[in-house]
Amino acid sequence: MLELQDVCFTIQKDGEAVNLVDRASIKVPRGHFMAIVGPSGCGKTTLLKTIAGLNPESEGALFWEGRNLSEDADFEPSEIGYVPQFSVAYDPLTVDESIEAATRLRVKTNNAEDLDHRIDRVLEETGMTGFADRQVKVLSGGQKRRLGLAMELVSDPKLLLCDEVTSGLDPRSEREIVRLLHELSRREGRIVLSVTHSLAHLELYDSILVLHEGRVAYHGPPELMNHYFSVHDTEEVYPKLATQSSEQWHNSWAKHRDAYYGKLEKGRAKAIAAGTLHVPQKAAESEEDSKQLKTPGFFTQLSTLLSRRWRIFFRDKGQVFLQLAILICFPLLVTLFSDKASDNIKTLSDSKQENFIDEYKEQQMVRQDQVKVGSAVSGIIMFQVILLSLMGSNNSAREIAGERPIFEKEKFGGLRPSAYLASKVAFLACLVLAQSVWMGVFVNFFGQFRGDFGQHLIFLLLINGAMTAICLGISAMMRTAEQASLLSIYLVGFQLPLSGAVLALPEHIEQFTRPFISAYWAWSGSVESLEDKVLSAVKSVIDTSLTAQNACLYTLGLHIGLGLLASWIGTRRHQWD
Numbered sequence: 270m271l272e273l274q275d276v277c278f279t280i281q282k283d284g285e286a287v288n289l290v291d292r293a294s295i296k297v298p299r300g301h302f303m304a305i306v307g308p309s310g311c312g313k314t315t316l317l318k319t320i321a322g323l324n325p326e327s328e329g330a331l332f333w334e335g336r337n338l339s340e341d342a343d344f345e346p347s348e349i350g351y352v353p354q355f356s357v358a359y360d361p362l363t364v365d366e367s368i369e370a371a372t373r374l375r376v377k378t379n380n381a382e383d384l385d386h387r388i389d390r391v392l393e394e395t396g397m398t399g400f401a402d403r404q405v406k407v408l409s410g411g412q413k414r415r416l417g418l419a420m421e422l423v424s425d426p427k428l429l430l431c432d433e434v435t436s437g438l439d440p441r442s443e444r445e446i447v448r449l450l451h452e453l454s455r456r457e458g459r460i461v462l463s464v465t466h467s468l469a470h471l472e473l474y475d476s477i478l479v480l481h482e483g484r485v486a487y488h489g490p491p492e493l494m495n496h497y498f499s500v501h502d503t504e505e506v507y508p509k510l511a512t513q514s515s516e517q518w519h520n521s522w523a524k525h526r527d528a529y530y531g532k533l534e535k536g537r538a539k540a541i542a543a544g545t546l547h548v549p550q551k552a553a554e555s556e557e558d559s560k561q562l563k564t565p566g567f568f569t570q571l572s573t574l575l576s577r578r579w580r581i582f583f584r585d586k587g588q589v590f591l592q593l594a595i596l597i598c599f600p601l602l603v604t605l606f607s608d609k610a611s612d613n614i615k616t617l618s619d620s621k622q623e624n625f626i627d628e629y630k631e632q633q634m635v636r637q638d639q640v641k642v643g644s645a646v647s648g649i650i651m652f653q654v655i656l657l658s659l660m661g662s663n664n665s666a667r668e669i670a671g672e673r674p675i676f677e678k679e680k681f682g683g684l685r686p687s688a689y690l691a692s693k694v695a696f697l698a699c700l701v702l703a704q705s706v707w708m709g710v711f712v713n714f715f716g717q718f719r720g721d722f723g724q725h726l727i728f729l730l731l732i733n734g735a736m737t738a739i740c741l742g743i744s745a746m747m748r749t750a751e752q753a754s755l756l757s758i759y760l761v762g763f764q765l766p767l768s769g770a771v772l773a774l775p776e777h778i779e780q781f782t783r784p785f786i787s788a789y790w791a792w793s794g795s796v797e798s799l800e801d802k803v804l805s806a807v808k809s810v811i812d813t814s815l816t817a818q819n820a821c822l823y824t825l826g827l828h829i830g831l832g833l834l835a836s837w838i839g840t841r842r843h844q845w846d
């Protein structure tokens with residue numbers, strides 16, 4: 270039994286408390302199919318989210334099987350299923366792969382047979398067996414809704430909440446989905462609550478809840494709704510609601526509630542007696558509840574997410590092509606400039622020149638070499654650093670923000686944020702490693718690095734890692750992928766001018782900006798790994814001071830740490846909308 274007692278959900282608007290759900294009191298027994306209807310904006314989705322625990326109730330209490338959810342433990346992730354308005358599946362995956370991933374993330378299965386059995390069962394229950402191999406992107410609207418339901422049914426939830434799962438469907442598909450929900454409520458005493466705009470097929474529901482401005486105006490059998498509102502046709506219910514204030518409807522309902530609940534109870538007893546409704550007995554219920562499904566462990570969730578991420582990556586041909594193009598073209602761009610950096614730098618001869626003019630000429634030639642080689646070497650290092658920064662931001666700016674609704678949904682179903690973040694770090698680490706090593710090795714092949722190549726490579730890895738981690742943090746904090754991309758691009762855009770590698774910044778500005786400019790630390794650390802002669806040549810052409818390598822190493826490590834910390838905070842934060 271699900272019971273709400275005077276439940277309110279309140280928000281602050283212009284300094285005033287506004288009840289989006291106001292003193293909602295309802296009782297829903299097991300094996301029940303209920304529609305939540307009402308005019309647009311009356312609070313249907315808000316009520317559903319309050320029941321799910323996504324909107325914490327401000328007042329009142331919610332009870333589930335006699336357990337006070339406001340005081341005791343909340344729903345177990347396997348007990349509840351929530352089918353949101355948006356699609357929760359990835360387009361490049363097939364129906365089968367989507368359901369398999371959902372099962373692996375939500376349910377601890379005993380073996381491969383158990384897993385297959387569970388997948389086959391939900392495919393059959395939702396009528397998706399014939400579409401199992403089809404990619405999500407080619408499914409029709411109705412099939413996508415079925416898939417959304419299937420992905421919730423993998424954990425056999427006792428309470429299934431559906432938000433507008435029929436909206437936008439043609440009448441036939443709509444009827445099929447309502448029928449399916451009706452059937453699902455007839456299995457294992459499951460409660461199905463469905464928010465809908467449509468007043469069609471009401472006869473398939475056990476009860477209808479009519480909301481008006483956040484207040485319950487009616488909750489009773491569908492066949493008595495017209496009588497209660499004194500209308501001839503269901504279509505007249507919404508216009509009728511507008512004839513009174515929601516407070517009046519609420520008070521009127523409070524007076525009639527017991528009588529209508531009595532009728533609901535009678536109808537239910539009749540259905541059970543006729544065998545059209547089967548509700549498990551108390552003893553069986555407790556036995557079933559005691560073997561509640563466990564959420565899989567950290568490593569199972571991590572490996573499931575990681576293999577799904579790679580599968581999505583390789584299925585997205587455009588993404589693979591872009592990554593390959595960047596991987597090949599960026600180092601190629603750098604090598605175009607490597608000629609000048611390979612030139613020799615003449616040294617002043619030990620013996621004094623015969624006359625002053627010759628000596629001056631020799632000094633000038635050495636100086637010219639220093640300027641040419643120093644500028645080229647410093648420029649090439651900075652070019653590599655900037656291109657790897659760009660790759661880093663491209664790697665991760667959309668990684669979390671681009672799939673936030675799906676992540677939130679999976680988190681609601683029991684996915685650990687730590688497993689999710691670990692899967693992102695593992696995936697991105699592979700990209701960072703491939704990009705940085707390839708950049709270093711390729712450029713080195715055409716123009717050998719004139720210093721300690723190993724140290725140089727470490728700084729290339731660190732700059733790419735730092736930018737990837739920071740942009741992942743941005744991605745986890747931002748509300749949309751567009752915001753995250755824009756901020757990440759600005760961040761990379763400011764790296765070059767603020768690094769001081771091209772133009773020295775005024776000192777009073779430099780001391781504030783420098784700690785945040787990863788490109789400076791990677792450039793400075795890498796320049797410090799040059800052999801002495803080339804290092805002197807670089808120093809002779811730059812106005813910006815260099816920093817000891819260790820300090821560069823620690824600062825970049827700190828940037829990576831801060832990026833990961835922001836990602837951790839962002840993934841734990843609730844961002845359903």
Ligand SMILES: Nc1ncnc2c1ncn2[C@@H]1O[C@H](COP(=O)(O)OP(=O)(O)OP(=O)(O)O)[C@@H](O)[C@H]1O
Pocket residue numbers: 280289307308309310311312313314315316466
């Ligand atoms: N977190 C929130 N903060 C402020 N306002 C909110 C919040 N959540 C919902 N609302 C507002 O509360 C009202 C009810 O929203 P809700 O989405 O529950 O309505 P609904 O009945 O489901 O609407 P529709 O049928 O159009 O989907 C709307 O006016 C909405 O803008």
